[in-house]
Amino acid sequence: MHANRVSFSQLKQFIANAMIKLGLPPxxxxxxxxxxxxxxxQGSDGHGVIRLPSYAKRxxxxxxxxxxxxxxVKEKAGMAVLDGDNAMGHLVMKHAAEIAIEKAKNxxxxxxxxxxxxxxxxASIYARMxxxxxxxxxxxxxxxxxxxxxxxxxxxxLSTNPIAIAVPAKNEPPxxxxxxxxxxxxxxIKVKAQKGESMPEGWMIDENGAPITDPHKTDGGIMxxxxxxxxxxxxxxxxxxxxxxxxxxxxxxxxxxxxxFASKSNTGQAILAIDLDAFGDVDEFKLRVDQLSREMxxxxxxxxxxRIWLPGEQSYEKRKSYExxxxxxHPNLIAQLDEFAQAHQIPTLxxxxxx
Amino acid sequence: MHANRVSFSQLKQFIANAMIKLGLPPxxxxxxxxxxxxxxxQGSDGHGVIRLPSYAKRxxxxxxxxxxxxxxVKEKAGMAVLDGDNAMGHLVMKHAAEIAIEKAKNxxxxxxxxxxxxxxxxASIYARMxxxxxxxxxxxxxxxxxxxxxxxxxxxxLSTNPIAIAVPAKNEPPxxxxxxxxxxxxxxIKVKAQKGESMPEGWMIDENGAPITDPHKTDGGIMxxxxxxxxxxxxxxxxxxxxxxxxxxxxxxxxxxxxxFASKSNTGQAILAIDLDAFGDVDEFKLRVDQLSREMxxxxxxxxxxRIWLPGEQSYEKRKSYExxxxxxHPNLIAQLDEFAQAHQIPTLxxxxxx
Numbered sequence: 001m002h003a004n005r006v007s008f009s010q011l012k013q014f015i016a017n018a019m020i021k022l023g024l025p026p027x028x029x030x031x032x033x034x035x036x037x038x039x040x041x042q043g044s045d046g047h048g049v050i051r052l053p054s055y056a057k058r059x060x061x062x063x064x065x066x067x068x069x070x071x072x073v074k075e076k077a078g079m080a081v082l083d084g085d086n087a088m089g090h091l092v093m094k095h096a097a098e099i100a101i102e103k104a105k106n107x108x109x110x111x112x113x114x115x116x117x118x119x120x121x122x123a124s125i126y127a128r129m130x131x132x133x134x135x136x137x138x139x140x141x142x143x144x145x146x147x148x149x150x151x152x153x154x155x156x157x158l159s160t161n162p163i164a165i166a167v168p169a170k171n172e173p174p175x176x177x178x179x180x181x182x183x184x185x186x187x188x189i190k191v192k193a194q195k196g197e198s199m200p201e202g203w204m205i206d207e208n209g210a211p212i213t214d215p216h217k218t219d220g221g222i223m224x225x226x227x228x229x230x231x232x233x234x235x236x237x238x239x240x241x242x243x244x245x246x247x248x249x250x251x252x253x254x255x256x257x258x259x260x261f262a263s264k265s266n267t268g269q270a271i272l273a274i275d276l277d278a279f280g281d282v283d284e285f286k287l288r289v290d291q292l293s294r295e296m297x298x299x300x301x302x303x304x305x306x307r308i309w310l311p312g313e314q315s316y317e318k319r320k321s322y323e324x325x326x327x328x329x330h331p332n333l334i335a336q337l338d339e340f341a342q343a344h345q346i347p348t349l350x351x352x353x354x355x
Numbered sequence: 356m357h358a359n360r361v362s363f364s365q366l367k368q369f370i371a372n373a374m375i376k377l378g379l380p381p382x383x384x385x386x387x388x389x390x391x392x393x394x395x396x397q398g399s400d401g402h403g404v405i406r407l408p409s410y411a412k413r414x415x416x417x418x419x420x421x422x423x424x425x426x427x428v429k430e431k432a433g434m435a436v437l438d439g440d441n442a443m444g445h446l447v448m449k450h451a452a453e454i455a456i457e458k459a460k461n462x463x464x465x466x467x468x469x470x471x472x473x474x475x476x477x478a479s480i481y482a483r484m485x486x487x488x489x490x491x492x493x494x495x496x497x498x499x500x501x502x503x504x505x506x507x508x509x510x511x512x513l514s515t516n517p518i519a520i521a522v523p524a525k526n527e528p529p530x531x532x533x534x535x536x537x538x539x540x541x542x543x544i545k546v547k548a549q550k551g552e553s554m555p556e557g558w559m560i561d562e563n564g565a566p567i568t569d570p571h572k573t574d575g576g577i578m579x580x581x582x583x584x585x586x587x588x589x590x591x592x593x594x595x596x597x598x599x600x601x602x603x604x605x606x607x608x609x610x611x612x613x614x615x616f617a618s619k620s621n622t623g624q625a626i627l628a629i630d631l632d633a634f635g636d637v638d639e640f641k642l643r644v645d646q647l648s649r650e651m652x653x654x655x656x657x658x659x660x661x662r663i664w665l666p667g668e669q670s671y672e673k674r675k676s677y678e679x680x681x682x683x684x685h686p687n688l689i690a691q692l693d694e695f696a697q698a699h700q701i702p703t704l705x706x707x708x709x710x
Contacts, residue, residue, distance in 0.1 A: 076463030077461065077463065078432065078433035078459075078462030078463045078464045078465065079462065079463030079464050079629075079633055081634055081635070104433075106432065107431055107432045107433030108431030108432065108466070109464065109465070109466045110464070111463070111464045111629065113634065136600070149654065150651040150663045152656060152657055152660035152662075152663045152664075153654045153655060153656055153657065153660070153663045154656065154657055155650075155654030157650055157651060157654060165592045165595075165596075167592070167595050175591065175592070177588040177592050179585045179589075209657070226581050226582025226583075226585050226586065227534075227538065227581025227582050227586065230534045230581050231582065233532040233666040234532070234534075236532075236647075236651070236665075236666060237520045237522070237530070237532050237666070240491075240520075240522050240530065240644065240647070241491070241520075241629075244640070245629070245640065246634070247635060247639075247640075247643070250643075250647060251646070251647045251651070252650055274600070275431075276600075278429060278431045279429055279434070279436055279468065279601065280429060280436070280602060288599050289595065289599060291606070292591075292595070292605060295510075295512055295607055296505040296512060296591070296606070297505075299508045299509065299512060300508060300509040300510050301507060301509065302507055302564070303563075305507035307507075308505050308506070308507045308508045309506070309584075311591060311592070
């Protein structure tokens, strides 16, 4: 394996070791390690191990409950609201997805919302959980800090509020859409900063509407929604579904997770599981998805376009190549994690055994 | 009332008279008239009475079943699939929304998909139906003709596949998002053509990527998705949820509703109803929505911006003013409807009594 590549199990164990050191029970630490390493595995590198230092900062500041008692505060046959008791968001949403899957088996579909959750990593991870059980998964979340304004406004009242939708296929890769409702995501900006690259114009503007391209100078910058007022509308609605509906933070009550590490974020998310078996023959559905994928991919291309991609297909290919060759991490990130390991007295990533 | 304004009841009755003449049972004709007139009432003028001539053309060509037997082909506590038996789409989706509302009262949420439906007018009409019952309504549809291509492709394999989300408020207008996943909708292009206006650049391109601005020269033109590849992903996913999931048309199986008036379209739609009562106190939720609306509206504005709008707020104000002053129709449209009335031996719009 190359010097800047690690195996999934190595990365998972490294994160779990860090989380145990930070005070998480070993079972929970392994769950968080698994989900964070999976983020890197699927190429969602803005939501993987790169977040470890900021999670650690929050845990040390008392901003995370390490011994939470999650409970369902509302429940009907097809829905529930899960109070995460300020646990790591990964644990809250893994639990929420499991409840949604169980309920969907009975009702055909089920919706589970969260309150007092926290940042949980890439949206698609949770949408994929129902997908692995022959369901369509849909995930909504309120982002961890407000980076954008209502359309025409200057006050930071909205986040990048992402949507993920995961659809299983038979022989083709699954269709997995994972998108922020802004042109970019804060995760991607962090990766640009990490790599020392500049941001393209159209990602962010300042109060005068001038583009910001330095990923280190994003203070006060306003991220732009996709499709102008339409993206603003989507942001707001995703926030209502994931936040307001669950009495979780939304709008001005969203704390800035990049500045305030001690306060409860009261993050809200929601997951919808749609059981394919309730709608008809599962294999027939999957074959229809296969056909749709091939139709899109095999159509006539615009000049200079080499390949038409399906949502999630590039991530799927990355996952396959990373499983085979190891997960590639930027040398700057590895150096940062080495420092982290030393400061926390755990084995470095490269010293962590791969199994 | 001005010469180019009509009352809601007048417009509804005019459409109902036309539909009765075309062979719809009177009850169904009134339901269709109500929904189509409501489209104009809320300013969705691309989906209202402007569509009457094309609906008539489809009915006469045998493309609509005037005496359908709709039935639930799949059903569980929280979901159903409704076979519309090729009825007018308005009738199918009104029925679907009613079923979703009833099921959501028991399960907390419910999803009803349709197959063998038809074009049903503005997405928000159906999302608003649960909203009127203290629920959040979400609606997805496969558009009536493919007007766009996968990102990077040239084959017309996708439609404008709209999303609508309707959220009730307490003292503020409800939040109602109704958006095509393309930069524009075919309805808006029809209105531009009707009014003799040109389209802005960014709505549609030709095979070489050059902008098309003449709304009469859209043949072969490719509508652009919002946010580039993200809008493409949304289009595809809305199509999977509204079409593929219900074994309705999607991708290459979508017939061109503007060219083929005789074939069954097998249009698919889906409605999701989320019962607020299951999630907590309904009034408290609505007050949170009120607060969110005010926060957005009352924030600092960009230079030259007069007002920050909430999704659906302009439509809400139009509805109020049209209820008070009558629905304004373009003179070209009134002339076209006069011709239609004469050809079908029904009273003209202005001769139709208002009650």
